[in-house]
Amino acid sequence: MKAFEYVDPTNLTQALGALSPSRGRALAIAGGQDLLALMKDYVLQPDRLVNVKRLDQTVAEADGGGWRVGAAVRLADLARHEGLRSAYPALAHAADEVGTPQIRNIGTVGGNLCQRPRCWYFRNEEFRCLKKGGPRCYAVDGENQFHAIFGDGPCHIVHPSSLAVPLLAYGAIVETAGPSGPREWPAADFFQMPDRNLFGETVLGPNELITAVRLPALKNVRSGHYEVRYKQSTDWPMAFATVALTMDGSRVASARVVLGAVAPVPWPSPAAEAVLGGQVVDEAIASRAADAAVRDAQPMSGNAYKVQVARTAVKRAVLRAAGLLA
Numbered sequence: 001m002k003a004f005e006y007v008d009p010t011n012l013t014q015a016l017g018a019l020s021p022s023r024g025r026a027l028a029i030a031g032g033q034d035l036l037a038l039m040k041d042y043v044l045q046p047d048r049l050v051n052v053k054r055l056d057q058t059v060a061e062a063d064g065g066g067w068r069v070g071a072a073v074r075l076a077d078l079a080r081h082e083g084l085r086s087a088y089p090a091l092a093h094a095a096d097e098v099g100t101p102q103i104r105n106i107g108t109v110g111g112n113l114c115q116r117p118r119c120w121y122f123r124n125e126e127f128r129c130l131k132k133g134g135p136r137c138y139a140v141d142g143e144n145q146f147h148a149i150f151g152d153g154p155c156h157i158v159h160p161s162s163l164a165v166p167l168l169a170y171g172a173i174v175e176t177a178g179p180s181g182p183r184e185w186p187a188a189d190f191f192q193m194p195d196r197n198l199f200g201e202t203v204l205g206p207n208e209l210i211t212a213v214r215l216p217a218l219k220n221v222r223s224g225h226y227e228v229r230y231k232q233s234t235d236w237p238m239a240f241a242t243v244a245l246t247m248d249g250s251r252v253a254s255a256r257v258v259l260g261a262v263a264p265v266p267w268p269s270p271a272a273e274a275v276l277g278g279q280v281v282d283e284a285i286a287s288r289a290a291d292a293a294v295r296d297a298q299p300m301s302g303n304a305y306k307v308q309v310a311r312t313a314v315k316r317a318v319l320r321a322a323g324l325l326a
């Protein structure tokens, strides 16, 4: 690992001041679960690390309803927070399934949302692919079994964050801060496709930070989250989904269906949402929604199997949201 300077700010202003407008030179470090691995592999070689894990670690109920979760809140604390578990069970479920207890005990919300892609070409210092300023995407003709089945490239990563998907489904807001002050982004706008931002995955500039995420107050919403893994292991899911159903009695008034690990960003499915609207959910409706969710998938040479995996995740998340699956 290349030598670096370590800055330990005590407040947000100091932290922002220690970052740099040049991409990659000064990086925020929270739990370090992702960042240190990339540094050890010489994929990232910052001159300076800025510790942000002592910044906002609070979970608080907002005045007008809903909750605010500081960026430095640890995944384990999010997963076991009673208020969040009861208001946003899919988010707590997603946090609870990340990695191992050790990772959840040190990994943070901000770090989880900003973790970098798992593409093995990206993580290997020997491959200078498109995302690292090189000439081509090696996944196109190479090993792509865990890559995207949606999106047109030119980079075919899947977004690695488990929290991002339920945050979109619940309509969360991501709060950020930078040299031009605080900003707020609907979670759906925070993550960016490679054709808009090839070298990063979010709207954040090099000298900006996530400060918190805000979850809206929900009324008559039932939600479910389902992850499919290669085996019962600590690895990232192959595909997963969060479904949030706003109910009118026993019928779905409106639905949010968001898929994970299938595209470079958390992937909403308006087609599946349209199937669910106005329906009383049963197994047949859940199947139709799942079919609709994957209808436009465009798998690569080695990942056609992911279409069925994603379909299963959507169907089971719908059933779980409707209370038909434990």
Ligand SMILES: Cc1cc2nc3c(=O)[nH]c(=O)nc-3n(C[C@H](O)[C@H](O)[C@H](O)COP(=O)(O)OP(=O)(O)OC[C@H]3O[C@@H](n4cnc5c(N)ncnc54)[C@H](O)[C@@H]3O)c2cc1C
Pocket: 027, 028, 029, 030, 031, 032, 033, 034, 035, 036, 052, 071, 072, 075, 097, 098, 099, 100, 103, 106, 107, 108, 109, 110, 111, 112, 113, 114, 115, 116, 160, 161, 162, 163, 204, 208, 209, 210, 211, 234, 235, 236, 237
């Ligand atoms: C074996 C294993 C299994 C895993 N499984 C999963 C999984 O199933 N699902 C999943 O989602 N994750 C998984 N992870 C990844 C893990 O969740 C993330 O690495 C962790 O949440 C990152 O949090 P961190 O605080 O350690 O981030 P760090 O490593 O400290 O930072 C990650 C990135 O975020 C940036 N960053 C950190 N905080 C901020 C901030 N406030 N504002 C802006 N940028 C910031 C850093 O600069 C860095 O680029 C797994 C990791 C391992 C090792």
Ligand code: SF4
Pocket: 117, 119, 120, 121, 122, 129, 130, 131, 132, 136, 137, 138, 139, 140, 147, 154, 155, 156, 157
């Ligand atoms: S998918 Fe993206 S990160 Fe992976 S090799 Fe292609 S361009 Fe690089």
